[in-house]
Amino acid sequence: MTEGRNPILTYLQAISDGLRSEMREDERVLLMGQDIGVFGGAFKVTDGFIEEFGVDRVMDTPLAESGIVGTAVGAAVVGMRPVCEMQFADFVSCGFDQIINVAAKMLYRQGLPVNITVRLPSGGGFSGGPFHSQNPEAWFMHSPGIKVVAPSTAQDAKGMIIASIRDPNPVVFMEHKNLYRRIKGEVPEGSYETPFKARVAREGSDLVVITYGAMVHRALEATEDLDDAEIMVLDLRTLKPLDEQAILAAVRTCSKVVIVDEANETCAAGAQVAALIAEHGFEDLDGPIVRVASPDVPIPFSPPLEEAVLPSVDRVREACRQLLEY
Amino acid sequence: MPQMGVSVVEGTVIEWRKRLGDWVESDETIAEVSTDKIDTEIPSPAAGRVVEILVDVGTTVEVGVTLARIATDARPGEPHDAERDAPQAQVAAAPAQEPAAAASPPKAPAAPAQPPRNRRYSPVVQRIAREHDVDPNEVQGSGRDGRVSKRDVMAYVENQRLSAPAQNDPPLHIESPYRADPDPGTGDGPYVPPEGRPLSRMRQLIGQNMHRSQQTAATCTTWIEVDVSRIELARKQKNITAMPLIARCAIGALVEFPQLNAWLEDDIHTVHEQVNLGVAVTLGDDDGLIVPVVRSAQDLSPEGLARRIRELARRARARQLTPDEVQGATFTLTNPGQFGSIMATPVISQPQVAILDVEAITKRPVVVTDAFGADAIAIRPMVILGLSWDHRALDGALAARFLANIKQRVESYES
Numbered sequence: 006m007t008e009g010r011n012p013i014l015t016y017l018q019a020i021s022d023g024l025r026s027e028m029r030e031d032e033r034v035l036l037m038g039q040d041i042g043v044f045g046g047a048f049k050v051t052d053g054f055i056e057e058f059g060v061d062r063v064m065d066t067p068l069a070e071s072g073i074v075g076t077a078v079g080a081a082v083v084g085m086r087p088v089c090e091m092q093f094a095d096f097v098s099c100g101f102d103q104i105i106n107v108a109a110k111m112l113y114r115q116g117l118p119v120n121i122t123v124r125l126p127s128g129g130g131f132s133g134g135p136f137h138s139q140n141p142e143a144w145f146m147h148s149p150g151i152k153v154v155a156p157s158t159a160q161d162a163k164g165m166i167i168a169s170i171r172d173p174n175p176v177v178f179m180e181h182k183n184l185y186r187r188i189k190g191e192v193p194e195g196s197y198e199t200p201f202k203a204r205v206a207r208e209g210s211d212l213v214v215i216t217y218g219a220m221v222h223r224a225l226e227a228t229e230d231l232d233d234a235e236i237m238v239l240d241l242r243t244l245k246p247l248d249e250q251a252i253l254a255a256v257r258t259c260s261k262v263v264i265v266d267e268a269n270e271t272c273a274a275g276a277q278v279a280a281l282i283a284e285h286g287f288e289d290l291d292g293p294i295v296r297v298a299s300p301d302v303p304i305p306f307s308p309p310l311e312e313a314v315l316p317s318v319d320r321v322r323e324a325c326r327q328l329l330e331y
Numbered sequence: 332m333p334q335m336g337v338s339v340v341e342g343t344v345i346e347w348r349k350r351l352g353d354w355v356e357s358d359e360t361i362a363e364v365s366t367d368k369i370d371t372e373i374p375s376p377a378a379g380r381v382v383e384i385l386v387d388v389g390t391t392v393e394v395g396v397t398l399a400r401i402a403t404d405a406r407p408g409e410p411h412d413a414e415r416d417a418p419q420a421q422v423a424a425a426p427a428q429e430p431a432a433a434a435s436p437p438k439a440p441a442a443p444a445q446p447p448r449n450r451r452y453s454p455v456v457q458r459i460a461r462e463h464d465v466d467p468n469e470v471q472g473s474g475r476d477g478r479v480s481k482r483d484v485m486a487y488v489e490n491q492r493l494s495a496p497a498q499n500d501p502p503l504h505i506e507s508p509y510r511a512d513p514d515p516g517t518g519d520g521p522y523v524p525p526e527g528r529p530l531s532r533m534r535q536l537i538g539q540n541m542h543r544s545q546q547t548a549a550t551c552t553t554w555i556e557v558d559v560s561r562i563e564l565a566r567k568q569k570n571i572t573a574m575p576l577i578a579r580c581a582i583g584a585l586v587e588f589p590q591l592n593a594w595l596e597d598d599i600h601t602v603h604e605q606v607n608l609g610v611a612v613t614l615g616d617d618d619g620l621i622v623p624v625v626r627s628a629q630d631l632s633p634e635g636l637a638r639r640i641r642e643l644a645r646r647a648r649a650r651q652l653t654p655d656e657v658q659g660a661t662f663t664l665t666n667p668g669q670f671g672s673i674m675a676t677p678v679i680s681q682p683q684v685a686i687l688d689v690e691a692i693t694k695r696p697v698v699v700t701d702a703f704g705a706d707a708i709a710i711r712p713m714v715i716l717g718l719s720w721d722h723r724a725l726d727g728a729l730a731a732r733f734l735a736n737i738k739q740r741v742e743s744y745e746s
Contacts, residue, residue, distance in 0.1 A: 211482075260455045260481045291453045291481040331475055 014192040017185040019159035020124075021050050023166035024088065026196050028058055031086065034170055035062040037073050038090030038124075047092050048126060048185055070100030074123065078108050081119045086170055094127035094179065095139045108175040109150030118173040122166070128219050128267055129315060130183040134306035140218070140268035140299075145177045146245045146277065153245040154201060155179035157221035159190035161242060164199025171198065179244075181219045188222065203248035205255070209237030212329055213255040215278055216265035217241040220316060224265055227321035234329050244274045252278060253286050260291035261328050265316050270298035292331040297324050332364070332386075332396045335371055335654045342366045343391040344398065345532070349381045355401060362398060365532055368654040369621075373398070380405035455481045463488045464649060533619040544681045548595075549722035552676040555734040559692055559712045561744040565633075568746060573692060574666055575637035577714075580740035581687055582606050582628050585662055588733045592661045594682040595724045605629065609660030609680060610640050612647045613667075621647045622680065624660045633746075664689065668714070677719045684724040687737075688717035 014022060028034045036051060036058075042065040045052030055063040066073050070091055077087035091097045097104070100123075108119045129138030145151045154169060154176060156162040162180065169176035206221055211234040214224040221240045228236040239255045241248065256262055262282060264275035279294045297316045305311045332342050346363040349355050361375040383400040386392055452460070452467050456479055460467045470487045472479040530538070544550070562576045569576075585592040585606050594601040608628040613620045623643035625631070631639060646652050663680050668690035677688045692714045699709045716737060720730045 260453075288454045288458045291455045331478065331480070 011191045011193050013189055014159050014163075015186050016156075016159045016162050016180075016188040016190075017048060017050060019163040019190075019192045020166050020180055021052070022192060023163035024051065024170075025054070025057070026163075027167050027170050028054070028062065030196060031170075033084060033086045034088065035064065035080070035085060036088050036090065037064045037066050037077055039066060039068050039073075039092050041065060041090050046090065048182065050090070050124075070096055070098075071103050074100040074103035074108065074121070077121045077123075078103060078111070078119050081108075081121045082111070082117055086120050086122075088122045088124060088170060090124045090126075092126070093133075093137050094125035094141055095136050097123065097125055097141060101144070104145070104151065104175065104177070105148045109148050112174060113150060119175050120170075120173050122169045122172075122176050122178055124166075124178045124180060126182045126185075127179050128181040128183050129304045129311060130219065132306055132308050132311060133182075133304070135303035138304035138311075140179070140266075140273075142177070142179050142244055143268060143273050143276075146274060147272075150175065151245065152176045152201065152243070153179065154243045155181070155218045156199070156242055157181070157184065157188075157206075157218055157240050159188060159192050161199045161204070161240075163192050164197050165201075165242070167196060168198040168201065172201075179218060183219050184222070199242070201243040201246070201248075203251035204240045204242055205251075206238040206240045207236070209235040210258055211235045212261040212263065212325055213237040213239055213259040214263045214265060214321065214325065215239045215241065215252060215255065215275070217244065217274065218267060220265045220267050220321075223316065223318055224321055227318045228325055231322060231325055232329065234325075236325060241274070241278070247277065247281065249281060249285070252281060253289075256282050256286040257289045260289055261331070262290070263295045263297060263321070263324050263328060265321055266296070266298035267315060268299060269301050270296065271301050273298055292328050295324050295328050297321055332392050332394045332398060333373060334394050335364075335366060335369075339366050339368065339394065339654050341391055341393045344386050344388050345370065346388060347384060347399075348372075349375075351381055351384055353381050354405070355379065355381055366654055367536060368657045369652055370532075370650065371654070375401065377401050377403050379403040450477075450479070452479060453481070456484050459484050459488065463491075465491070531619070533614075537619050540681065541678045544678050547681055548679050548684075550676075550679055550719050551722050551727065551730070552717055552719045553727065553730045553734060554674065554715050554717045555731075555738050557714050557716055557738045557741050558697065559714050559741060562741055563692070563712050565744055565746040569634060569637075571634060571637040574664075574689065575633045575640060576744065577689055577716075577737075577741060578608065578610075578628070578636055578640075578664055579631075579633045580737050580744065581662075581664065582608065583740050584733055584736040586629055587736055588729065590725055590729060591685045591720070591733055593684045593724060594661065595684050595721060596682045600724060603661040605661070607659050607661045609663035609683075610643065611663065611665040612644045614648060621652065621657060622660065622663060623647050623652055623656050624658065626659065663687070668692070673715055675717055677717065679719050679721055685718055685720040685730070685733075688719070690715045690717065 036054065040047060041051045042055040042060065042063045051063060073089050077089045080087045091100065104123060108121055111117045111119045127140050142153050142155060145153045152172060152174065154165050156165045166178060169178050206225060214228060214236060216224050217240060221238065224238045228238065237255055237259055239251065264278050266273040266275040268274065275296050275298060279296060282294055297320055299314050299316065302314060305314060335342065342364040344362055345365045348360050348362055355361050355375045355378065357378040358374045360372040362373045364371055364373050379401040381399055382402045386398045450468065456467055459481065465484065465488060467479055467484060470479045470484050473483050474480045559573060562573050565576055566573050589602045589604065592603045592606055605627050606629045608625045609622040610625060611620055611622050625636065625639045625643065628636065643656065660680065660683060662683060663686040665677050665686060666689045667675060671691045673690045673693065675688050675690065677686045679686050692712050694710050695713045696708050697711045697713065698706050700706050716734060718730055718734055
């Protein structure tokens with residue numbers, strides 16, 4: 006990992022790179038999903054994979070999420086390491102039963118680890134409308150037996166897809182569509198794992214913004230130059246299990262907390278973070294825990310409406326300013 | 332004189348916080364009282380005007396005696412005799428109010444130093460204020476509506492630290508060591524000692540108790556040398572001091588030898604099953620020491636003991652102990668070894684029959700025997716435990732067996 010000599014990749018290319026490197030290293034890794042083979046995937050994450058690895062390892066499946074996950078669970082039980090792509094995170098609801106009731110509980114019921122990774126292209130910000138813009142991570146956080154990860158940078162995207170594939174139990178991998186081609190970064194060559202822990206995206210001591218995914222970049226922009234305050238941004242990276250130590254350490258340092266979710270507000274990942282802080286960080290708090298999230302409405306197609314619904318730079322900045330003045 | 336603890340029978344008024352004619356709020360401190368255990372503040376039982384002070388400063392009276400009278404039908408805001416010259420505006424500013432029946436009478440303008448500030452503080456501000464013994468009411472708030480933020484209280488603490496007299500700062504200049512030879516004529520004159528001052532109340536009480544013990548008990552002291560290697564290891568693992576770990580071993584020995592967990596009052600010998608461990612806490616050279624009590628110490632883990640001792644010491648230094656927290660000890664532990672001393676002959680706290688003294692842990696060469704029976708010299712952390720015991724209640728053999736039992740527990744300690 007020599008500094009400065011690593012290639013610059015987009016978030017999307019980094020995921021491809023991670024998948025490719027893990028497929029080259031481990032024959033048990035195979036991919037399943039709609040149009041991921043000949044077409045290279047709806048977003049071209051697996052472009053060129055079928056030529057390199059063949060139809061047995063890059064499988065075009067019917068449009069049936071339940072069938073994709075169910076088949077993957079069976080393959081995992083006999084020792085494979087399948088990676089399933091849902092074309093959009095929104096449609097994972099059709100595969101929900103296989104994830105929640107089969108994959109997540111197999112270890113508990115039968116002692117069999119289910120080594121599957123389910124990739125969910127998620128998030129809004131590009132007029133995708135109510136079926137193509139959701140952030141369903143909390144659905145899975147609520148179900149024991151599943152890890153939920155959500156990288157925000159190219160480097161983490163590669164390291165976390167590799168770590169997810171190697172993890173012996175089901176991992177739901179949230180990849181943010183709006184970061185696919187907008188975010189670029191230096192990505193180390195070869196194989197490496199990014200731990201399922203939080204990361205300090207920027208140090209600070211006056212206030213901490215706790216968030217993940219695309220909102221990390223929004224939080225960094227909103228607080229870059231805010232009334233001379235030193236604002237920490239904590240990138241959770243992994244939502245289940247939450248990195249409780251890192252969260253409480255940030256609260257101890259800053260004492261003021263803004264939590265940003267792109268997801269709809271009720272019971273979102275940030276609600277769990279807020280509950281954790283209220284219970285275990287109470288004596289470190291110097292103000293109310295403030296949340297910024299999408300209101301509980303479907304994500305609109307109309308660009309101005311969508312802009313009004315998703316947490317904007319202005320909303321995050323205003324929330325921080327109010328809390329700083331408190 | 333209120334009942335301040337089950338066994339307190341009398342108290343001495345050491346200060347009146349309110350003068351005759353002052354307005355006092357319910358629960359506001361009206362006087363300070365000293366008992367043989369502790370000094371404490373007396374909250375006013377009602378709101379009203381102090382119309383009579385019946386017990387003068389320095390007078391000791393029994394529990395139940397009336398200290399002062401408060402007129403609950405008085406009106407707040409009326410100047411009393413001492414304040415006749417106060418500006419009229421203050422009187423006019425006080426709203427008319429039904430006497431006594433008012434749910435919450437306004438603060439009297441007689442106490443402008445403490446304006447009514449019904450402020451709330453965030454958890455972190457309260458914690459920092461507590462840790463640094465700061466009254467958050469004193470802190471200027473910079474937040475919304477004058478709210479005190481973490482930054483405000485930290486700045487306040489820092490300012491206090493800076494304005495406190497620096498003790499370790501080097502002097503700005505070094506005085507020349509040259510001194511003129513003393514005038515040969517003055518050496519023969521009479522020595523004029525500086526003026527003496529009466530001992531503090533705390534010192535007097537400690538002195539009385541210690542002197543009584545020396546006159547009452549037939550005190551002997553027995554020492555034993557103990558290898559604390561295992562305690563040192565456990566201490567690092569648990570991130571606590573050695574003291575609670577050694578205390579834990581001593582408590583175990585007390586349960587096995589209850590004759591030392593006892594009181595001797597005249598010829599009545601009371602043996603306790605419950606270990607109420609007195610722990611000597613120094614309040615500084617000028618302020619004496621106090622011995623708060625960890626009750627039912629036999630039920631506490633080393634971590635639990637550490638927490639309890641820390642909390643009691645903190646409350647002791649903040650003068651927050653209640654009389655019940657400093658009595659009922661069945662055995663006492665004292666630990667002056669933190670300053671490096673290696674032996675002492677502690678004085679038993681009456682009516683207990685023994686006190687254990689834990690001295691400094693020092694590395695010493697000792698002879699150890701390996702598994703094959705071969706002797707070697709090793710460097711080991713050692714401590715000398717001193718037990719002062721009352722020969723009226725027990726004999727030297729029992730004291731020695733008790734110490735040997737502690738030694739065996741300390742040297743085979745498993746966390």
